[in-house]
Amino acid sequence: MSTENDTAWPAVSLVVLNWNGRQLLEMCLPSLANVDYPHCEIILVDNGSTDDSVTFVREHFPQVVIVANEENLGFSKGMNVGLRQAQGNVVVLVNNDVVVRPNWLRALVRPLTTDDTVGITGCKLLFPDGQTIQHAGAELTYPLAHSHHYGYQETDEGQYDEPREVDYVTGAAMAIAHQVLDDVGLLDEGFAPFYFEDADFCYRVRAAGYRVMYVPEAVAIHHESASMRQVKYSRLYAFHKNRLRFVLKHYTTRQFLDDFIPAEMERLKEPASPEELRTVRRAYLETMLALPEMLSLRGEVDKAELFQAALEQLRETALGQRSTIYGSRPDAWYQEELMARRMLHEPTFSSDKPVIGPLIAAFREAWNNVSTKWYVRLILQQQVAFNTLAAELLDDLGDQARTNARDAALLARELAAMHRQFAELAAEVRDDLDELRQQLDRIEQMLEHDSDGDGDG
Incomplete structure (x- = not known):
C-alpha cells in the first residue's frame, strides 16, 4: 500500500x-x-x-x-x-x-x-x-x-x-x-x-x-x-483503410504526393496474397469516396483531382500486381476453362495382372455399370448441372464486378467534382456576403453622416 x-x-x-x-x-x-x-x-x-x-x-x-x-x-x-x-x-x-x-x-x-x-x-x-x-x-x-x-x-x-x-x-x-x-x-x-x-x-x-x-x-x-x-470484419481492410485516413489527416499535400504515393507503389510490387491485393484495392476505393470529407477537413477541396488521380494510380498498380501473380491470362480465360472442365466422365477400368487381368477389369466394368446406372450416374448428372450453373454464375459475377468497379471509380470522381463545385459556390456566397456587409457598413456610415449634418443645422 x-x-x-x-x-x-x-x-x-x-x-x-x-x-x-x-x-x-x-x-x-x-x-x-x-x-x-x-x-x-x-x-x-x-x-x-x-x-x-x-x-x-x-x-x-x-x-x-x-x-x-x-x-x-x-x-x-x-x-x-x-x-x-x-x-x-x-x-x-x-x-x-x-x-x-x-x-x-x-x-x-x-x-x-x-x-x-x-x-x-x-x-x-x-x-x-x-x-x-x-x-x-x-x-x-x-x-x-x-x-x-x-x-x-x-x-x-x-x-x-x-x-x-x-x-x-x-x-x-x-x-x-x-x-x-x-x-x-x-x-x-x-x-x-x-x-x-x-x-x-x-x-x-x-x-x-x-x-x-x-x-x-x-x-x-x-x-x-x-x-x-x-471479429468477423476484415482486420486487413480496416488496417489499410485507416492507415490511408491517418495519412490524409496528418501528411501535407507534398508529403502525400511526393513521399507516400511512390513508397506505396513500391510496396505494392512486393509479393502479396490475392486477399491482400483485393483488400487494399477496396481500401483505395473507399478512400476515394471519402475524399470530399477528408479534403474539407484539410481545407484543400481545390486539390481533389490531384488526390483522386494518385489513389486511382494505386488501384491500377494493385490490379496490375494481381495480373503478375496470376499470369497474363485475362479473366475470361478462367470462365472458359471452368466451362470446358464442367463435364464429369465415368472412368474406364483396366488391370495390369497377367491372364486374370482382363477378367478383373471386366468384373469392375460390370459392377460400375450397375452402380452407375442406379446411383452414380444420377450424382454425376447433378454435379455437371451444378458445375455449369457455377461457371455461368461466376461469369455473371465477373461482369458485374468489373461494372461495379468502373461505376464506383466514376462515382468517386463525380462526388469529388460535386464537392469541388459546392466549395466554389460556397466561396462565391462568402464573397457576396462580404461585399454586402461592406455595402451595409457604407450605408450605415452615410446615415450617420447625414444625421450629424441635420443636428448641426
Missing part, C-alpha cells in the same frame, strides 16, 4: 470497452478493482455483447458503472460513449484483455500530476508470459505509416525502463488528462471499427502542444488481440 498522501491524487475514471469478452473480464476487472489508488471509478462500455458479460459484471462487480450499447460500435465510437460518462480528472482507456499490476495506476497517473505539458501517458505492456515486451511506446514509420512498437518481442531485461517522450502509445492502456479532451476533443470515430485511432489521437494531442510519455513503471499484461479474434 502506498504511503503517499491520497488526497493529492486526482480522481480517475477507468473506461473498459467490451464485446463478448466475459472470460476476459474475469481477469481484467479483478486487477482493476485491486489497484492501489484512492479515487477511482470503473466504467464498462459493453458493445452489444451477446454473451453474459453484462450479467456477470452486475453480479460480481456491482461497483462498476455499466453503459450498454445496443450494437457493436467499434473501438473509437464505443470508447467515446464511455469518455462522455467519465467524471475523473484523468481518464484511462483500458482494453478488456489487459491485466494490470497493483501499482500500475499510480505510476501511470503521476506524470500527469507533476508536469502540465504531459497530456497522455502509456505503460509497458508484456505478453502473457510476463517476460516478453509487447509495447514500450510506439512510432509510425515514414512515409508508409506502419506501426513500430519499441521492444516488441524482446525479453524484458530493463532496456526500456527509462521514461521518455514518444510519438504515440497504444489505446490498450492509455491515460489522458481530462483537460486534453476539452482542448482536443474525443477519438475520431472515422477510424472504424479499429486501428490507428490511438495514433491519430496522440498526434492530435502533440499538435496541440502536449507531450505523450511512456511510463515503464506502469506495467500490465496484454492478451493481444484476444477479443479481436472474434
